[in-house]
Amino acid sequence: MDRVVWFLVVSQRLDPAEPAPRRQPIRHLYVHTPFCAKICPYCAFYVHTGSASEMRTFLDALLREWERVSRDYPVEAETLYLGGGTPSLLPLDAFRRFAEAFHPWEAIEATLEANPRTVTPAKAVAWRELGIGRVSLGVQSLDSEVLRTLGRRHTAEDVKEAVRTLRDAGFKNINVDLLFAVPGQSPASWHETLGGAIALGPEHISAYELTYEEDTPFFKARAAGIWTEDENRSIEMYRTAWRLLEDAGYRQYEISNYARQGCASRHNQGYWKGNDYLGLGPGACSTVGLCRWQNRRDTERYIAALSAGQDPPREHEPLSEEQRQRERLLLGLRTSGGIPASWIGGNSDAALALTRQGLAELSEGNFRLTPEGRLLTDGIAGLFV
Numbered sequence: 251m252d253r254v255v256w257f258l259v260v261s262q263r264l265d266p267a268e269p270a271p272r273r274q275p276i277r278h279l280y281v282h283t284p285f286c287a288k289i290c291p292y293c294a295f296y297v298h299t300g301s302a303s304e305m306r307t308f309l310d311a312l313l314r315e316w317e318r319v320s321r322d323y324p325v326e327a328e329t330l331y332l333g334g335g336t337p338s339l340l341p342l343d344a345f346r347r348f349a350e351a352f353h354p355w356e357a358i359e360a361t362l363e364a365n366p367r368t369v370t371p372a373k374a375v376a377w378r379e380l381g382i383g384r385v386s387l388g389v390q391s392l393d394s395e396v397l398r399t400l401g402r403r404h405t406a407e408d409v410k411e412a413v414r415t416l417r418d419a420g421f422k423n424i425n426v427d428l429l430f431a432v433p434g435q436s437p438a439s440w441h442e443t444l445g446g447a448i449a450l451g452p453e454h455i456s457a458y459e460l461t462y463e464e465d466t467p468f469f470k471a472r473a474a475g476i477w478t479e480d481e482n483r484s485i486e487m488y489r490t491a492w493r494l495l496e497d498a499g500y501r502q503y504e505i506s507n508y509a510r511q512g513c514a515s516r517h518n519q520g521y522w523k524g525n526d527y528l529g530l531g532p533g534a535c536s537t538v539g540l541c542r543w544q545n546r547r548d549t550e551r552y553i554a555a556l557s558a559g560q561d562p563p564r565e566h567e568p569l570s571e572e573q574r575q576r577e578r579l580l581l582g583l584r585t586s587g588g589i590p591a592s593w594i595g596g597n598s599d600a601a602l603a604l605t606r607q608g609l610a611e612l613s614e615g616n617f618r619l620t621p622e623g624r625l626l627t628d629g630i631a632g633l634f635v
């Protein structure tokens with residue numbers, strides 16, 4: 251699941267309520283595939299294992315959900331994000347049927363999340379033919395020890411092979427997802443992973459700090475004192491990423507995201523601007539106007555409801571305009587574009603103090619945090635909401 255949506259879901263409590271009213275066309279679609287070959291011990295997304303036949307049944311249900319959603323909401327998709335889970339695990343025959351029926355596939359930016367081990371020449375060619383233009387590879391690290399700690403099954407060699415295969419199939423837009431502040435990961439290991447990722451030549455690199463999500467084995471290991479967090483080490487690793495990636499020509503356009511010129515993710519930018527989006531699949535979240543809802547994290551009930559001609563079970567939350575504006579402000583401060591200076595009008599003294607400390611800058615009518623300031627985004631946002 252996209253991390254921005256995850257942030258929005260975990261920061262709200264969703265209650266049953268009525269669906270949102272019809273509004274302007276929706277420009278952003280997210281599709282959640284809950285299947286993974288193995289569950290990583292730090293992962294809190296809605297994921298589970300499953301057979302090929304279970305994946306085919308899931309895809310049938312997904313198509314039914316799409317029929318219902320596209321009947322209820324006007325959709326003119328500019329971006330489509332196939333996340334999970336591991337959508338690259340889906341059997342090609344079922345994926346093809348889904349793609350052919352799912353016409354927003356022609357969206358301007360269509361991204362598929364992939365595990366390096368699942369990328370085969372046949373799949374890569376088919377994904378490309380079916381209109382996928384961008385692949386986001388879950389690499390996390392190129393250090394075998396760190397990969398072992400994270401419970402990942404792929405190797406650095408698998409990553410190189412996956413990138414070669416995607417390039418051979420014609421992909422011109424590849425993202426590499428990396429994690430830092432992993433238990434046992436040294437600054438030297440992080441440095442080497444960043445260097446290795448840059449050498450792969452992707453158009454986009456995401457560098458996320460590991461978070462200890464509740465109910466995961468990692469969370470329990472930290473609670474038991476087996477692992478400890480080191481804030482200073484995390485900050486240093488963030489700075490290393492910023493320095494190496496910027497030097498290599500990747501611009502930080504959000505606290506965790508770096509892209510070559512013209513390759514920033516349009517889908518994520520849609521979230522950060524506070525645009526409406528629809529999410530399909532179990533556990534997927536949608537926000538339309540002043541309503542947010544989440545499909546329940548239950549694949550069996552999801553399939554059963556859609557097979558019976560019903561909507562999947564959902565939880566709804568009415569939003570206020572103030573709440574959406576707060577989210578726009580918080581997400582906007584994480585980006586290099588920042589927020590309109592008018593949004594902080596009531597607290598310009600604090601804004602000026604931040605600019606004097608080198609944590610923010612005011613220019614062209616925008617207030618934006620510097621890379622150092624972005625380290626303090628949550629605290630700074632608290633000054634303005």
Ligand code: SF4
Pocket residue numbers: 251285286288289290293294295297334335336365388
């Ligand atoms: S592969 Fe990704 S989605 Fe699947 S369990 Fe691991 S971290 Fe979670």
